[in-house]
Amino acid sequence: MDVNGDALWPTQDVIHIHCQHGDKEFNKFEFFKHHYDAVDIANIDISTVRGYTMKLSVATYRALVGLLGGKPAKQEL
Numbered sequence: 001m002d003v004n005g006d007a008l009w010p011t012q013d014v015i016h017i018h019c020q021h022g023d024k025e026f027n028k029f030e031f032f033k034h035h036y037d038a039v040d041i042a043n044i045d046i047s048t049v050r051g052y053t054m055k056l057s058v059a060t061y062r063a064l065v066g067l068l069g070g071k072p073a074k075q076e077l
Contacts, residue, residue: 005053014049026053031061 005017006024019028030036041058045051 005049007049009049011047011049011052017049017053019053025050026057031057 005019005026005028007014019026019031026036036054036058039054039058041055044055046055
């Protein structure tokens with residue numbers, strides 16, 4: 001099943017997540033603008049697509065920043 005990244009569907013029922021640009025979380029354009037940099041991901045519920053997408057994206061970005069030794073420049077879309 002293909003669902004949007006802001007869906008509240010159970011993660012276990014999804015094969016493909018499509019991150020759109022909308023006004024809900026998760027929004028790929030807001031992510032690239034660093035609007036999720038301060039999000040506390042410790043208690044995000046990854047059993048929903050929305051939570052899984054948010055946690056995976058933010059955690060991966062933070063790991064990358066750590067590997068690069070600092071915050072990469074903002075990307076223009």
